[in-house]
Amino acid sequence: MLLEQLVNGITLGSIYAIVALGFTLVFGVLGIINMAHGEIFMVGAFVGVMTTSVLGWPLWLAFIASIVVTGILGYLLERITLRPLRGKKGVSHLAPLISTIGVSILLENLSHHIFGAGNQPFRSSFAEISIEIGSITIYLVQIVIFAISILLMIGLTIWLSKTKAGKALRATAENLETASILGVDTKKIITLTVIIASAMGGIAGILVGMAFNSVSPQMGLSMGLKGLAIIILGGMGNVKGAMAGGLILGLSETFLVAFGDSGYRDAIAFIMIIFILLLRPQGIFGSKIAEGR
Amino acid sequence: MLADIINPYFLQILSFILINILLAISVYVPLSSGQLSLGSAGFMGVGAYTSALLTIHFDIPLIIGILAGACVAGILGIIVGIPSLRLSGVYLAIATLGLGEVIRVIFVNWESLTKGSIGLTGIPQMGREILNFAKGFGFDPAMIGLKSNQFVYLVIVLILLLLVIATIWFVVRQQNSRVGRSLSSIQMDEKAAESMGINITYYKVLSFTQGAFLAGLAGALFAHVMGYISPSDFSYHRAVEILIFTVFGGSEVILGAVFGATFLTLVPEVLRFISDYRYIIYGIVLIILMAVRPQGIFDIHLLNRLKGLKRSKGGVR
Numbered sequence: 001m002l003l004e005q006l007v008n009g010i011t012l013g014s015i016y017a018i019v020a021l022g023f024t025l026v027f028g029v030l031g032i033i034n035m036a037h038g039e040i041f042m043v044g045a046f047v048g049v050m051t052t053s054v055l056g057w058p059l060w061l062a063f064i065a066s067i068v069v070t071g072i073l074g075y076l077l078e079r080i081t082l083r084p085l086r087g088k089k090g091v092s093h094l095a096p097l098i099s100t101i102g103v104s105i106l107l108e109n110l111s112h113h114i115f116g117a118g119n120q121p122f123r124s125s126f127a128e129i130s131i132e133i134g135s136i137t138i139y140l141v142q143i144v145i146f147a148i149s150i151l152l153m154i155g156l157t158i159w160l161s162k163t164k165a166g167k168a169l170r171a172t173a174e175n176l177e178t179a180s181i182l183g184v185d186t187k188k189i190i191t192l193t194v195i196i197a198s199a200m201g202g203i204a205g206i207l208v209g210m211a212f213n214s215v216s217p218q219m220g221l222s223m224g225l226k227g228l229a230i231i232i233l234g235g236m237g238n239v240k241g242a243m244a245g246g247l248i249l250g251l252s253e254t255f256l257v258a259f260g261d262s263g264y265r266d267a268i269a270f271i272m273i274i275f276i277l278l279l280r281p282q283g284i285f286g287s288k289i290a291e292g293r
Numbered sequence: 294m295l296a297d298i299i300n301p302y303f304l305q306i307l308s309f310i311l312i313n314i315l316l317a318i319s320v321y322v323p324l325s326s327g328q329l330s331l332g333s334a335g336f337m338g339v340g341a342y343t344s345a346l347l348t349i350h351f352d353i354p355l356i357i358g359i360l361a362g363a364c365v366a367g368i369l370g371i372i373v374g375i376p377s378l379r380l381s382g383v384y385l386a387i388a389t390l391g392l393g394e395v396i397r398v399i400f401v402n403w404e405s406l407t408k409g410s411i412g413l414t415g416i417p418q419m420g421r422e423i424l425n426f427a428k429g430f431g432f433d434p435a436m437i438g439l440k441s442n443q444f445v446y447l448v449i450v451l452i453l454l455l456l457v458i459a460t461i462w463f464v465v466r467q468q469n470s471r472v473g474r475s476l477s478s479i480q481m482d483e484k485a486a487e488s489m490g491i492n493i494t495y496y497k498v499l500s501f502t503q504g505a506f507l508a509g510l511a512g513a514l515f516a517h518v519m520g521y522i523s524p525s526d527f528s529y530h531r532a533v534e535i536l537i538f539t540v541f542g543g544s545e546v547i548l549g550a551v552f553g554a555t556f557l558t559l560v561p562e563v564l565r566f567i568s569d570y571r572y573i574i575y576g577i578v579l580i581i582l583m584a585v586r587p588q589g590i591f592d593i594h595l596l597n598r599l600k601g602l603k604r605s606k607g608g609v610r
Binding site for chain 1: 329390
């Protein structure tokens with residue numbers, strides 16, 4: 001029982017971590033909280049449902065489709081809502097926040113109109129395969145989710161620290177103007193960041209569809225808010241923090257549902273935010289918050 | 294005559310507009326010191342539930358219930374406001390967003406008190422209470438040529454109108470005072486304001502608490518106008534809707550909040566077919582607005598130009 005819950009918690013936590021990574025990337029580079037990230041995640045999940053159940057595509061193709069669609073959404077997000085605000089005089093730092101809130105309610109209600117309000121089942125024979133070790137049952141999906149999230153983490157860390165584009169991204173995150181003086185095409189880097197973050201949201205979307213077998217237009221909101229909670233918990237713009245924060249939230253939610261009152265499950269994330277912000281605003285792994293952000 | 298003009302449906306829409314104006318102002322006031330609060334729906338819910346529960350269970354007069362609702366929301370505002378001041382813009386927005394969600398989850402789960410997601414019914418309705426009260430003195434709406442329900446809605450609108458005017462008067466007066474100047478200097482540049490000797494903690498908590506109080510007041514009024522509340526009335530969507538009122542109308546001047554709330558409440562009523570696509574349109578409006586005119590429809594320049602227009606029409610020049 002305990003072990004099974006542990007596995008469930010880690011699965012949920014890995015998905016949270018992937019969502020949070022998307023938030024963290026965008027915040028790290030742009031200093032913007034992308035409130036539409038949860039909805040992009042939801043679109044990713046719906047692309048998964050539509051391609052596998054309606055069109056009958058295989059799972060790997062669904063993954064690619066979802067990455068492509070959310071990547072395009074990310075590009076549009078940056079092109080239409082974020083770029084016009086950048087470098088404009090007299091724009092308050094709250095403007096991007098409000099404008100991404102606009103994108104989020106637009107996407108949520110569009111998919112509400114297109115797909116209806118109810119839950120869509122995610123039909124995939126893959127989700128049924130399970131392994132029994134002693135007294136506990138582990139689904140293959142859970143292992144896959146964990147593996148994918150670890151791979152994404154490692155891949156992202158290597159990409160950020162070793163490749164040229166990753167270095168340019170970190171330089172841009174450090175200081176946009178200096179980076180552009182030193183010959184980094186910051187426009188391109190920012191667009192790339194938003195696209196990668198959104199694609200990660202899309203991957204998380206499909207994984208959630210596989211793990212919990214249901215997808216609905218409202219799931220973006222709660223997932224987005226939890227992602228926010230996690231990056232605050234782990235430290236804004238911190239990749240390790242996002243992973244650790246995701247696992248902490250996933251485990252504590254699973255254990256609350258198993259041993260406590262499931263109704264308060266959704267409140268944990270926010271109680272966590274409030275306490276973290278009050279006690280240690282820079283997050284568990286964060287260094288002191290840079291002024292002026 | 295009077296009785297023919299007064300249509301309960303219009304009066305009800307008018308009362309929604311007035312409540313929404315209060316809500317829009319509750320976002321506007323903290324924003325005028327540079328604090329974005331996304332918790333207004335939560336504070337509204339606290340006000341609504343406090344007042345509704347007090348009047349249902351303890352039979353206390355409505356006015357005390359409503360005031361108590363607003364005060365509890367205000368106190369919660371202080372409790373949340375003081376520690377959140379360590380947080381700058383974006384963090385405060387998230388913390389208040391989290392607060393709003395926690396409040397909603399509590400409403401849903403504390404079933405013994407709040408009846409969970411079903412919501413509270415049988416909340417004393419403001420207009421009817423006043424009608425019964427007036428009847429105690431031998432007053433009958435027919436005496437001024439009105440039907441009972443016309444009278445009920447008319448009274449609600451009049452009370453709300455009075456409250457809205459009083460609130461606007463208060464906010465405008467405050468803006469032209471020492472407090473208001475401090476708030477706008479904090480919005481411009483916190484550090485500069487602090488070095489000029491302005492106690493920024495005090496003023497930020499003040500404006501945040503005023504926002505919470507107003508949201509609580511609007512929530513309590515909402516409960517006693519509708520007679521029915523449920524946690525879904527105070528969800529994240531409500532918070533976004535309130536934010537849009539202010540941002541759309543213009544977040545720099547109070548006229549913006551008033552205009553935004555009025556316009557955006559009227560449009561879905563007048564254009565029924567739009568009402569289904571309301572949130573889609575809200576989303577597009579927010580995106581376009583931020584890109585084209587981030588300060589909202591009304592700003593100080595536009596107001597000045599309008600004033601100039603009026604003067605030249607008046608033939609001064």
